[in-house]
Amino acid sequence: MFWVVLVVHVLLSLGLIFLVLLHSGKGGGLSDMFGGGLGATSAGSTVVEQNLNRMTILVSTGFTFTTISLALLFDFG
Numbered sequence: 001m002f003w004v005v006l007v008v009h010v011l012l013s014l015g016l017i018f019l020v021l022l023h024s025g026k027g028g029g030l031s032d033m034f035g036g037g038l039g040a041t042s043a044g045s046t047v048v049e050q051n052l053n054r055m056t057i058l059v060s061t062g063f064t065f066t067t068i069s070l071a072l073l074f075d076f077g
Contacts, residue, residue: 009066
């Protein structure tokens with residue numbers, strides 16, 4: 001069980017790094033490649049950025065749960 005959670009944790013951490021790097025900063029970012037910066041000045045945030053935010057929140061929540069699970073499994077395992 002420990003190894004399964006560890007593999008999922010590593011995959012989530014790599015995914016979280018990738019998703020954070022996709023976010024655009026003040027001067028634009030990698031999300032501009034997918035149309036993120038097209039209407040950012042007029043409409044606030046685009047659908048692509050909203051979906052990117054949702055995916056980042058989902059992956060970070062999974063990362064949090066696997067971190068807690070690993071801590072509990074390591075202590076009591």
